[in-house]
Amino acid sequence: DAKTTQPNSMESNEEEPVHLPCNHSTISGTDYIHWYRQLPSQGPEYVIHGLTSNVNNRMASLAIAEDRKSSTLILHRATLRDAAVYYCILRDSIQGAQKLVFGQGTRLTINP
Amino acid sequence: DTGVSQDPRHKITKRGQNVTFRCDPISEHNRLYWYRQTLGQGPEFLTYFQNEAQLEKSRLLSDRFSAERPKGSFSTLEIQRTEQGDSAMYLCASSRRSSGTSRYNEQFFGPGTRLTVL
Numbered sequence: 001d002a003k004t005t006q007p008n009s010m011e012s013n014e015e016e017p018v019h020l021p022c023n024h025s026t027i028s029g030t031d032y033i034h035w036y037r038q039l040p041s042q043g044p045e046y047v048i049h050g051l052t053s054n055v056n057n058r059m060a061s062l063a064i065a066e067d068r069k070s071s072t073l074i075l076h077r078a079t080l081r082d083a084a085v086y087y088c089i090l091r092d093s094i095q096g097a098q099k100l101v102f103g104q105g106t107r108l109t110i111n112p
Numbered sequence: 113d114t115g116v117s118q119d120p121r122h123k124i125t126k127r128g129q130n131v132t133f134r135c136d137p138i139s140e141h142n143r144l145y146w147y148r149q150t151l152g153q154g155p156e157f158l159t160y161f162q163n164e165a166q167l168e169k170s171r172l173l174s175d176r177f178s179a180e181r182p183k184g185s186f187s188t189l190e191i192q193r194t195e196q197g198d199s200a201m202y203l204c205a206s207s208r209r210s211s212g213t214s215r216y217n218e219q220f221f222g223p224g225t226r227l228t229v230l
Contacts, residue, residue: 043116043205043221044155044205044221098145098207098217099145100155100157102156104152105154
């Protein structure tokens with residue numbers, strides 16, 4: 001599985017946008033980029049995924065660089081509930097790899 | 113609540129004892145996964161079932177670990193002769209089988225079972 005690199009921690013203020021970066025310079029053409037997050041004392045939950053184009057859903061936006069070697073998860077207006085560890089994960093779409101390979105993620109702190 | 117459920121939520125045991133955890137996936141999901149998470153680390157994959165077939169096992173799953181999904185619904189994870197190094201959060205997740213050309217399948221996680229081995 002291709003490796004991703006994320007900052008260990010980030011901090012932001014409530015109601016401000018948050019941009020969480022992820023580097024994946026060895027990404028292959030068939031790898032999907034997934035983001036999951038883990039709130040305190042809970043299991044991870046899906047946030048968003050994409051292949052080449054930018055994606056939006058009710059939780060967040062995913063901006064994918066043109067060369068796909070990096071991506072950014074965007075929380076448009078952070079709330080205290082968004083404080084969590086955010087994981088950027090690559091999964092091969094062709095081989096149908098089923099497991100998620102988590103790194104250490106980015107611990108996001110939201111200040112009131 | 114139609115999410116993934118796990119039982120028990122917490123388990124404290126003495127070294128050398130056997131423990132068994134149960135996972136009930138979302139009912140229409142035919143794929144089930146077990147992960148282990150130690151403090152400060154991301155979850156690590158242990159094993160994966162499609163229906164009742166165990167299709168992949170991590171090297172982390174030593175001989176003391178066994179997982180089953182006998183009827184393709186709930187699953188159990190048993191740890192024999194527990195060691196202090198087994199102390200961790202054990203997470204279960206489930207997903208639908210991919211359909212058509214899309215290989216995407218979001219995994220839904222349960223709340224986990226926290227194991228403490230004394």
